[in-house]
Amino acid sequence: MINQAEIKADLAIEARWIVPVVPQNQVLEHESVIIKDGRIIDVLSTESARQKYDAEHTIDLNEHILIPGLINLHTHSAMTLMRGLADDLPLMTWLNEHIWPVESKMLSSQFVHNGSLLGCAEMLSGGTTCFSDMYFYPQATAEAALQAGMRANLGLVVLDFATPYASDADDYLQKGLESRDSWRGKPLLSASLAPHAPYTVSNSSFEKIITYAEQLGLSIHTHLHETQDELAQSITQYGVRPLRRLADLGVLGPNFYAAHGVHLDDAEIKMLHEYGCHIAHCPASNLKLASGIAPVKALLEQQVNVGIGTDGAASNNRLDMFAEMRLAALLAKGVTADATAVPAAQALQMATLNAARALGLDEQIGSIEVNKLADLTAVKIKSPETLPCYDPISHLVYTLGREHVSHVWVGGDLRYQKLGDQEGIFANIEPAELREINALWHGRLQQYK
Structure with a gap:
């Protein structure tokens, strides 16, 4: 007979509150998460945990909420180097006259690695443990994510025009797939095919992407229905709106997730549901570029899976998932005149489990459940602006911010810690290293301001 007190574990996290996300709206009080070999092996009362498990390390979080690590479903982490470089402009002006010209001069593996590492540091310190990226030189972003110890789905970007990274769609695909091969076997990394947008990728290129996605079991990640100009251009060139064009090409399916989805009519929302597609809602970027407000309530009512993303820091200025959760909840209420639209628990689920589902990782991350990977974020409630707390879930979305994140684990490994008022x-x-990156690229890029 085994003495229960001798069951070995690597880590016991004793929390004041645990919000596991599954089931929705549940708050556990004075319970512990037990971790071994990077996975959650038990969630039980702290009193019982102390009797049952002999943990190598125990951490007491008696003023904290423990949640699943946040998942940023759409970003361009390397573009952190262009934070604030071209503000207060509409999307196509921003792209054509500022972002793409800078990229044509500055884009390199070093640029992407340095920007991605800066972005990873920002995300990690804000409680984000996993991000879905879309940018050039994905190998450089992979190296930054591995250094940070973050989980990342890296989009293998495809365009029909040349950049310093690649010359045409075939070149993008070849280089992207070679990068993917180089990090296969790295448990923190996965890949998706990332055609930039319907207006930058031809039908023949989409057909190649579909073939590779089917053969390799990869998701497809793109921008979609972000602006009215995009819709008008598609109708002029193809005779249909972008979503219909992608449906006719055979792009849509459960492995397809699209950033933005701002301009969707009822028939298109129904189509997304029927094909089992996913949407990455990026509220701050959509507002800042004056693209519009996505119909999140209607998407959720049609059972379309909606996650949350920040987009890049060049169009948002922050890779802040707490701010995005709050904005997503408030916008949904404001545009529908329905105070019950996107309640706090729903916003939190969008930033965790829903995003994991879009990435095909919901069996591994996105909630605090036995056998899942121990990707966890602790948020401290102590400073005056956080008190009092009556409802921890509401607090997470409407009161707390990334500055209150105290601990972040990825696969059970502590990747970030902030004690009191000290720097994390x-x-x-x-x-x-981050200061050196800032000094180097600020000097090179400020001429484009």
Whole structure:
């Protein structure tokens, strides 16, 4: 007979509150999460945990809410280097006259690695443990994510025009797939095919992408229905709106997730549901570029899976998932005149489990459940602006911010910690390295301001 007190574990996290996300709206009080070999092996009362498990390490979070690590479903992490470079402009002006010209001069593997590492540090310190990226030189972003110890789905970007990274769609695909091959076997990394947008990718290129996605079991990640100009251009060139064009090409399916989805009519929302597609809602970026407000309530009512993303720091200025959750909930209420639209628990689920589902990772991450990977974020409630707390779930969305994140684990490994008012400490990123990155690229890029 085994003495229960001798069951070995690597880590016991004793929390004041746990919000597991599954089931929705549940709050556990004075319970512990037990971790072994990077996975959650038990969630039980702290009193019982102390009797049952002999953990190598125990951490007491008696003023904290423990949640699943946040998942940023759409970003361009390397574009952190262009934060604030071209503000207060509409999307196509922003792209054509500012972002693409800068990329044509500055884009390189070093640019992407440095920008991605800066972005990873920002996301990790804000409680994000996994992000879905779309950018050039994905191998450079992969190296940054591995250094940070974050989980990442790296989009293998495809365009029909040349950049410093690649010359045409075939070149993009070849380089992207070679990068994917180089990181296969790395448990923190996965890949998707990332045609930039319907207005930058031809039918023949989409057909190649579909073939590769089917053969390799990869998701397809694109921008979609972001602006009215995009819709008008598609009707002029193809005779149909972009979503219908993608449906006719055979792009849509459960492995398809699209960023934005701002301009969707009822028939298109129904189509997304029928094909089992997913939407990455990026509320701050859509507002800042004056693209519009996505019909999130209607999407959710049609049972379309909606996650949350920040987009890049060049169009949002922040890779802040707490801010996005709050904005997503408030916008849904404001545009529908329905105070019950996107309640706090729904917003939190969009930033965790729904995003995991879009990435095909919902069996592994996105909630605090036994056998899932221990990707966890702790948020501290102590400072005056956080008190009092009556409802921890509501607090997470409407009161707390990334500045209240105290601990972040990925696969059970502590990747970030902030004690009191001290500067946060990363496991694998030195503050001096981030300062050097900023000094280098600020000097090179400020001429484009």
